[in-house]
Amino acid sequence: MQAYAPGIYARSEELIQATRDLDRGRTTPEAVEDARERDMAELVAVQEEAGLDLLADGMLGAQDIFRPLAEATEGLDARPLTRFLDTNTFYRAVLVAGTPRLRTPLPAPDLPAGRWLATLPAPLAFARAARGALTAQTAAEAIIAPQMEAFAAAGCALIVLGDPFLAREGGVDEAVAALGELPRDVPLLLHLPFGDATPVLEALGDAPVDAVGVDFYATALEAVPEGYPKEIAAGVLDARSSALEDPEEIIRFVERLVDRGPGGVSLIPSGDLQFVPERIAREKLLRLGRARATLTEGVPA
Amino acid sequence: MTSDVRFPTREIGSLAKPSWRVKPFAGRPLEEGDIAEAERWGERLEVDGFDRLVEHLRQDELDLPEIDHWAARYALRLLERAGLDVVYDGEQRRTEMYDHVAGFARGFEVRGTVRSFDNKYYRKAAVVERPAADGPQDVDEYRFVVEHTDREVKVPLTGAYTMEDWSYDEHYAHEGALGSSAERRYEARSRFVTDVAERVIRPNVVGLVEAGCDWIQIDEPAAATKPDEVPLVVLGFNAALAGVEAEKKSMHICFSDYSALWPSVLELEDCLELQLEFANRDSRELGTRDEDRPGYADTLRLFKEHGYPGVGLGVLDIHSDFVEPAVLVRDRILYAVSVLDDPTRIQVNPDCGLRTRSWDVVYEKLANMVEGARLAEDVLNKASAPAAQRL
Numbered sequence: 001m002q003a004y005a006p007g008i009y010a011r012s013e014e015l016i017q018a019t020r021d022l023d024r025g026r027t028t029p030e031a032v033e034d035a036r037e038r039d040m041a042e043l044v045a046v047q048e049e050a051g052l053d054l055l056a057d058g059m060l061g062a063q064d065i066f067r068p069l070a071e072a073t074e075g076l077d078a079r080p081l082t083r084f085l086d087t088n089t090f091y092r093a094v095l096v097a098g099t100p101r102l103r104t105p106l107p108a109p110d111l112p113a114g115r116w117l118a119t120l121p122a123p124l125a126f127a128r129a130a131r132g133a134l135t136a137q138t139a140a141e142a143i144i145a146p147q148m149e150a151f152a153a154a155g156c157a158l159i160v161l162g163d164p165f166l167a168r169e170g171g172v173d174e175a176v177a178a179l180g181e182l183p184r185d186v187p188l189l190l191h192l193p194f195g196d197a198t199p200v201l202e203a204l205g206d207a208p209v210d211a212v213g214v215d216f217y218a219t220a221l222e223a224v225p226e227g228y229p230k231e232i233a234a235g236v237l238d239a240r241s242s243a244l245e246d247p248e249e250i251i252r253f254v255e256r257l258v259d260r261g262p263g264g265v266s267l268i269p270s271g272d273l274q275f276v277p278e279r280i281a282r283e284k285l286l287r288l289g290r291a292r293a294t295l296t297e298g299v300p301a
Numbered sequence: 302m303t304s305d306v307r308f309p310t311r312e313i314g315s316l317a318k319p320s321w322r323v324k325p326f327a328g329r330p331l332e333e334g335d336i337a338e339a340e341r342w343g344e345r346l347e348v349d350g351f352d353r354l355v356e357h358l359r360q361d362e363l364d365l366p367e368i369d370h371w372a373a374r375y376a377l378r379l380l381e382r383a384g385l386d387v388v389y390d391g392e393q394r395r396t397e398m399y400d401h402v403a404g405f406a407r408g409f410e411v412r413g414t415v416r417s418f419d420n421k422y423y424r425k426a427a428v429v430e431r432p433a434a435d436g437p438q439d440v441d442e443y444r445f446v447v448e449h450t451d452r453e454v455k456v457p458l459t460g461a462y463t464m465e466d467w468s469y470d471e472h473y474a475h476e477g478a479l480g481s482s483a484e485r486r487y488e489a490r491s492r493f494v495t496d497v498a499e500r501v502i503r504p505n506v507v508g509l510v511e512a513g514c515d516w517i518q519i520d521e522p523a524a525a526t527k528p529d530e531v532p533l534v535v536l537g538f539n540a541a542l543a544g545v546e547a548e549k550k551s552m553h554i555c556f557s558d559y560s561a562l563w564p565s566v567l568e569l570e571d572c573l574e575l576q577l578e579f580a581n582r583d584s585r586e587l588g589t590r591d592e593d594r595p596g597y598a599d600t601l602r603l604f605k606e607h608g609y610p611g612v613g614l615g616v617l618d619i620h621s622d623f624v625e626p627a628v629l630v631r632d633r634i635l636y637a638v639s640v641l642d643d644p645t646r647i648q649v650n651p652d653c654g655l656r657t658r659s660w661d662v663v664y665e666k667l668a669n670m671v672e673g674a675r676l677a678e679d680v681l682n683k684a685s686a687p688a689a690q691r692l
Contacts, residue, residue: 010415011416013413013414016414016416016422019420020420020422022420023420063418063419063420064418080581080582081418081556081581081620082556083526083556083557083558085526086466086523086526086527087526088417088423088466088467088522088523089415089416089417089418090417090418090556091418092418092419196483216479216480217478217479217480217481218483219480220480220481220482220483221480236479238478238479240469241469241470241471241475241478242412242413242425242427242469242471243427243469243470243471243475243478245479249479250479253479253480256480274415274416275415276412276413276415276469277412277413277414277415277425278413279413280412280413
């Protein structure tokens with residue numbers, strides 16, 4: 001049973017201030033980059049301390065989950081500010097101004113080969129961020145697949161495809177068809193953050209991915225069909241709550257989940273930890289690690 | 302006989318705070334450029350006695366409340382000089398719409414800073430016990446405004462649902478949240494909204510109305526973000542305002558899927574209008590056909606179909622320095638009239654508060670908004686005038 005933390009991680013108060021200062025012309029891009037590197041080093045240290053199995057770079061430079069790929073792709077731009085689900089955060093919708101083609105793949109993070117994960121938008125999520133001006137199929141073939149190949153060549157151990165819309169808006173058939181266009185060199189997790197996965201979970205049992213990520217702060221445990229064929233990446237940290245989870249409660253919950261007989265269980269936050277302050281995100285990761293250690297190694301939580 | 306069409310123009314709420322206001326509150330020294338800005342805008346807006354402000358800033362002789370007074374006066378004058386019919390103080394005294402309330406009411410504790418978008422952030426609190434306020438929060442602010450303007454005044458207040466939605470919950474639904482049912486989560490949120498509406502916002506509303514305020518605007522930017530919770534938005538609005546003798550009650554919502562609002566918003570009691578963001582999602586090309594106005598078409602049809610409430614038409618994109626030409630504002634208004642077929646249901650405003658834009662950009666945008674409203678009125682009034690008058 002692995003534990004890891006995909007998605008955009010919380011920026012420290014220092015990095016926040018640096019980015020604010022940059023916007024106001026009070027500091028330099030180099031100073032912001034220095035602050036970001038310090039944050040990333042701190043994040044790696046926290047993940048190591050928590051005993052997480054895979055390391056993430058926290059996407060600390062990303063303004064939203066779609067922006068890095070949108071900016072790296074010819075024919076795409078980002079402009080209209082759009083509310084991200086039911087949060088008080090926004091992303092910039094993807095504008096399609098030409099035939100999309102990934103210009104240069106995003107660089108791999110400076111993490112040990114074979115021990116890091118990458119988070120990308122799932123094809124249908126990317127298409128929805130483009131408001132239908134792009135099909136999921138095109139997003140998969142022209143943008144996400146070449147990016148995944150680049151990450152695979154750089155030693156990525158797991159690719160997490162985030163789809164914050166699927167659980168809410170449906171479209172499983174289109175999502176699954178587009179996922180079928182992606183390379184399978186690296187294990188794939190389709191993550192459904194911040195949504196009740198009940199309506200789509202069963203259909204995703206046949207999806208060409210290795211695991212499905214479920215937010216169990218929006219999804220009842222009973223929504224997981226008995227004997228589910230895929231691994232469940234269980235969102236057991238509430239990434240939208242400041243309340244700190246009790247590792248014992250996580251353990252009891254996971255034991256009930258395991259009893260339902262899924263193809264496997266791993267532990268993740270319910271969504272991107274950028275929705276809580278960094279101080280809280282860090283403590284949550286440590287608690288995730290304690291729960292995982294107890295579940296796998298019998299270490300007291 | 303047909304009376305002339307008139308589109309009242311208003312702001313929504315916040316303006317950027319001038320650096321000569323921000324730095325003293327942050328404990329940072331003023332530089333000559335900050336003082337020069339106070340002088341430049343004082344002259345441009347013809348703020349009474351601005352030279353005294355400039356001198357006091359130079360001598361570092363003002364305390365923080367006095368600086369707040371000046372910032373409120375400057376903001377008021379900016380809105381007046383831009384030509385708005387309805388004004389307030391640009392929320393110069395408020396830290397930010399959420400923090401303003403969370404920092405005042407009991408029951409909230411700040412947890413830290415989280416991102417809103419790009420490099421914009423806000424402080425976020427957790428509710429740790431039933432929220433309550435010991436009295437009205439904004440009465441002094443309101444009294445200052447009415448003492449310094451002869452325009453109509455509209456007071457923006459953060460709504461109960463947004464306070465609930467933007468807070469962490471460490472009180473109502475924390476225990477047993479992992480793997481729990483949607484019904485249980487909804488019930489906890491309903492209790493949270495009701496408590497904020499009745500115990501925090503309503504005392505403020507009552508105090509404002511007793512002080513003479515006759516227009517309360519409830520800001521609910523979170524309103525449509527959870528479609529199945531729109532009834533909670535209505536619950537919060539009605540619980541805060543029911544029975545209150547304000548002449549006008551309205552609600553501002555932005556950056557959301559507005560299709561989720563109906564039919565629940567039909568239950569809003571005595572709501573003059575919904576002031577919505579439209580321009581952000583619209584084309585910048587001129588025109589009054591459906592295809593020219595993609596940001597307006599679908600939502601305006603909902604207003605038309607349901608007949609309630611009125612429309613506060615967002616015509617300025619608050620997240621861009623692009624200054625909408627008056628003719629673009631005109632076309633957005635004329636398009637809305639063509640869909641609703643009732644200009645009396647339309648008033649004109651920016652998409653949202655303009656706090657992320659510089660005062661130079663804000664002034665140009667607002668002035669063009671007012672001019673665009675006049676252009677639209679001219680078109681409609683000429684069209685409805687008897688032929689002899691049109692000659």
